Every structure is written in C-alpha cells, then in structure tokens.
Amino acid sequence: MKPFALAAALVIAACPVAAHDFGFAGVLSNTNTGEMPEITLSVGKPLADGPITLKSGMLYELEIEADGSGELGLEGPGFFRAIWVNEVVVNGLEIRPYGVESVEFDEEGTMEIEFLAIKPGQYYLKIPGSTGESQRVDITIQ
Structure with missing residues (x-):
C-alpha cells in the first residue's frame, strides 16, 4: 500500500492544477x-x-x-x-x-x-x- 500512496503523492505534486490556486470557479475564475x-x-x-x-x-x-x-x-x-x-x-x-x-x-x-x-x-x-x-x-x- 505504501508504493501506491507514494505514487499518488507524486502525481498530485506534479499536477499543474495543484500549482495554481484558481479558486472556486477553477479556470473561469476572475483571477484567471x-x-x-x-x-x-x-x-x-x-x-x-x-x-x-x-x-x-x-x-x-x-x-x-x-x-x-x-x-x-x-x-x-x-x-x-x-x-x-x-x-x-x-x-x-x-x-x-x-x-x-x-x-x-x-x-x-x-x-x-x-x-x-x-x-x-x-x-x-x-x-x-x-x-x-x-x-x-x-x-x-x-
């Protein structure tokens, strides 16, 4: 189970959306x-x-x-x-x-x-x- 948790953490860390805080509306927010x-x-x-x-x-x-x-x-x-x-x-x-x-x-x-x-x-x-x-x-x- 530990390898799966590590892989999931790496995917989340590499996800470009995680690097941005688009807010509630996502890409349609007024900050974007x-x-x-x-x-x-x-x-x-x-x-x-x-x-x-x-x-x-x-x-x-x-x-x-x-x-x-x-x-x-x-x-x-x-x-x-x-x-x-x-x-x-x-x-x-x-x-x-x-x-x-x-x-x-x-x-x-x-x-x-x-x-x-x-x-x-x-x-x-x-x-x-x-x-x-x-x-x-x-x-x-x-």
Missing part, C-alpha cells in the same frame, strides 16, 4: 482573466490596432463592435477551434454555443464572446472575402 483589445467592424477601417497575443489557459472577453456602415462579419475557423467558447452575448442575451465558425452583423451593434484560450498557435480573424491587411487581425496563442 486576461485583457484583449476590442475589434471594430467598419467599412474601410482596420479591425484592430495590431496583432493580438493571448496565453493558453486564460479566460478572455472579445468585444466586437460594428458601426453599421455595412453588412460585415468575422471568420476564423482555426481560431474558433483553438478556443473553448463559454458564452456569446448579443443585446444582453447570453448564448452558450457548442462552437462558433463565424459571426455577422447586419446592422450596428456589439457582441461579446467570452472564451478560454486552449491550443497554442498562430491564428487570424478576418472579414470574409477581404484581402486587405487591415481587414485581418493576427492572433497568437502562447
């Missing part, structure tokens, strides 16, 4: 949140000020604001597969989707996507069908 710049959807204007860097295991809130200057959307299937979406909030309505492939705004409005960054890598969000550098934002998950 990161800041993310807002993305703006507007005809002829850049999506963001520059590339975005996120840390895997951190909770973020992506705020997307559309000014209504055109019917615009965002796509980034690689990015949306590298995150776990906790909720999408539109006009105060909370949606808890299984996954997201893209979003679209037909008129002026704001959308918030709360997510947990999971898979490290290089990703992007862009306006579908666009080719301009400013119509795309590169996102790195470290």
Whole structure:
C-alpha cells in the first residue's frame, strides 16, 4: 500500500492544477482573466490596432463592435477551434454555443464572446472575402 500512496503523492505534486490556486470557479475564475483589445467592424477601417497575443489557459472577453456602415462579419475557423467558447452575448442575451465558425452583423451593434484560450498557435480573424491587411487581425496563442 505504501508504493501506491507514494505514487499518488507524486502525481498530485506534479499536477499543474495543484500549482495554481484558481479558486472556486477553477479556470473561469476572475483571477484567471486576461485583457484583449476590442475589434471594430467598419467599412474601410482596420479591425484592430495590431496583432493580438493571448496565453493558453486564460479566460478572455472579445468585444466586437460594428458601426453599421455595412453588412460585415468575422471568420476564423482555426481560431474558433483553438478556443473553448463559454458564452456569446448579443443585446444582453447570453448564448452558450457548442462552437462558433463565424459571426455577422447586419446592422450596428456589439457582441461579446467570452472564451478560454486552449491550443497554442498562430491564428487570424478576418472579414470574409477581404484581402486587405487591415481587414485581418493576427492572433497568437502562447
């Protein structure tokens, strides 16, 4: 029985969760949140000020604001597969989707996507069908 107790103690000591005190809500606690710049959807204007860097295991809130200057959307299937979406909030309505492939705004409005960054890598969000550098934002998950 002693070898089992020793092995269990080693597993618990090596567990990365044991090294963090995330609190009652675990990875969704407010001590595990990161800041993310807002993305703006507007005809002829850049999506963001520059590339975005996120840390895997951190909770973020992506705020997307559309000014209504055109019917615009965002796509980034690689990015949306590298995150776990906790909720999408539109006009105060909370949606808890299984996954997201893209979003679209037909008129002026704001959308918030709360997510947990999971898979490290290089990703992007862009306006579908666009080719301009400013119509795309590169996102790195470290």
